[in-house]
Amino acid sequence: MKKSILSTLAAVATVAVLSGCSASAAGDTSGSKELTKIVIAEPVHGVGYLPLYAAMANGYFEDAGLDVEITTLTGGAHVNAVLSGDAWGFIGGPESGAIANAKGAELVTIAGVVNKANIYWTAAPDVDIDPDDLAGSLQGKSIAIGRHGGSPEIISLYLMQQFGIDPDDMVITNNDQSGSEIALVQADKADIAVTTEPVLGQGITEGVWTEPFVNVPAELGDFAYSSIVIDSKTTKEDPDTVKAFTAALDKGMNFVLDDPDGTAKLAATEFPTMAADVLQPTLDRAYADELWNGIDISDEGIQLDLDVARDAGLLVDNGKVTIDTLLDRSFMP
Secondary structure (H helix, E strand, O other), X not given: OEEEEEOOOXXXXXXXXXXXOOOOOOOOOOOOOOOEEEEEEEOOOOHHHHHHHHHHHOOHHHHOOEEEEEEEOXXXXXXXXXXXXXXXXXXXXXXXXXXXXXOOOOEEEEEEEXXXXXXXXXXXXXXXXOOOOHHHHHOOOEEEOOOOOOHHHHHHHHHHHHHOOOHHHOEEEXXXXXXXXXHXXXXXXXOEEEEOOOHHHHHHHOOOOOOOOEEHHHHHOOOOOEEEEXXXXXXXXXXHHHHHHHHHHHHHHHHHHHOHHHHHXXXXXXXXXXXXXXXXXXXXXXXXOOOOOOOOOOHHHHHHHXXXXXXXXXXXXXXXXXXXXXXXXXXXX
């Protein structure tokens, strides 16, 4: 496989990663109860995580006795933050926890946030794609595929197998920071981008690339894409906090599912640099593709996540990681 590893580009799309979270819990103003402080590490500040942001902005975590802080850590550092004890949990692919567990960690998934794969393949406007001959269309093309070991890369390598595409026939670039694929395509460093919302919508609006030619949510169906993953010892030592967290997250999820207008207002606050003509189509696509459907995770969704990681060659565990060891539903409302 031809591969060039790029470090973070300066011309990153500003909507892709924000250094802070505007929906941070303000603390218990009543003074009657001390809040339990927990940190959630995220790999990108993304639209898919709106149920988590809603739980913060609407005070659901505070009502549950929690002061939740989000920190954005790129390049896989969100997983390392949990392994080192610097974060209570991370939001991301359960397969990241599975890969860590195959190396001796004991991480566990306690709730889902995005239960469809928020990934899309798109091409520069001058690149011809024949949907009936993807292997032929992509031969010799360069593709920006996301960080090595991240969900976009894992899922894309799996889909290449399904589509009969030989990765060795392409020039694959691992771009470490989400959003940098815009700069790569603009600079003619990539013909194809594997991207997520809201970066997809920005690139379409700016004419960087076309509408996606592979809609991964539709291709894979039910899939544990972004979940809350924590150290399993937390579930044993502090189960009350875990239960309080998932109950508040569930309220945030229901808000997003039940109130699209309120969710749009929240999104405008969370992503203040996104133009309305980018943000609203991004939300429309998320609802149309059913990225959110509750915090429960089906056996099928997490098993597919494990299968994809194994088939992509990034989870080598000889079957050690199973649904039972990776998923703990006992804290879901």
